[in-house]
Amino acid sequence: MATFFGEVVVAPSRAGVDEEEEAREETPEDREIRRELEKKREIDVLWTLKSGASTESSADEPFVCSKFIVAIGHNAAAFLSSFILDSVCWEVVGVVKLWNEWCRTSNTTNVLPTDSFCLFYRLISDPTVLLCQCSCYVAEDQQFQWLEKVFGRMRREDLQVTILSTCPVADYKTQESTLTLPSPFLKALRTKEFREQVCCPLLEQPNIVRDLPAA
Numbered sequence: 001m002a003t004f005f006g007e008v009v010v011a012p013s014r015a016g017v018d019e020e021e022e023a024r025e026e027t028p029e030d031r032e033i034r035r036e037l038e039k040k041r042e043i044d045v046l047w048t049l050k051s052g053a054s055t056e057s058s059a060d061e062p063f064v065c066s067k068f069i070v071a072i073g074h075n076a077a078a079f080l081s082s083f084i085l086d087s088v089c090w091e092v093v094g095v096v097k098l099w100n101e102w103c104r105t106s107n108t109t110n111v112l113p114t115d116s117f118c119l120f121y122r123l124i125s126d127p128t129v130l131l132c133q134c135s136c137y138v139a140e141d142q143q144f145q146w147l148e149k150v151f152g153r154m155r156r157e158d159l160q161v162t163i164l165s166t167c168p169v170a171d172y173k174t175q176e177s178t179l180t181l182p183s184p185f186l187k188a189l190r191t192k193e194f195r196e197q198v199c200c201p202l203l204e205q206p207n208i209v210r211d212l213p214a215a
């Protein structure tokens with residue numbers, strides 16, 4: 001049981017371990033399969049920021065970014081499409097290619113609304129403002145890769161990051177009845193470095209953020 005809000009608790013397991021299974025060493029075939037799976041699960045970030053030709057994210061110098069807005073999940077990505085990207089003010093400047101049990105993307109930018117994709121857009125009038133639409137599932141073991149490869153190309157001085165994500169109302173923890181809550185509604189979390197006015201009420205304890213938005 002947690003003793004304070006935010007504590008990481010490891011649940012004890014009653015599952016037994018077969019002694020023979022525990023003693024069995026990994027065979028060369030097992031190691032080869034594991035290496036192939038790890039290689040397949042690697043994330044590729046392709047940018048077209050300079051010459052228009054796709055290059056891997058580690059190939060060029062970091063670029064200046066003042067504001068980076070990330071929409072994670074189908075609903076948040078659709079919100080960006082409907083209210084922000086529905087104009088000629090933006091250009092596609094990058095794409096993430098990844099594979100896991102729940103998602104398979106490609107390095108193309110010609111995507112359909114039903115596709116799983118992760119695209120980066122740049123504001124033409126201010127190239128330091130970037131958006132990311134991420135409708136694909138990023139597995140736990142891929143989240144650090146995603147962060148490292150995406151933010152590894154950005155100069156993080158004076159960088160403001162805004163993350164948009166959604167969750168079911170049924171997951172929202174409150175003393176009120178969820179039937180009386182307006183739907184949808186907006187809550188916010190912020191770091192201590194964020195000094196500006198928050199546009200909506202803060203998320204109350206013990207609600208938490210999961211997966212890539214939490215990472």
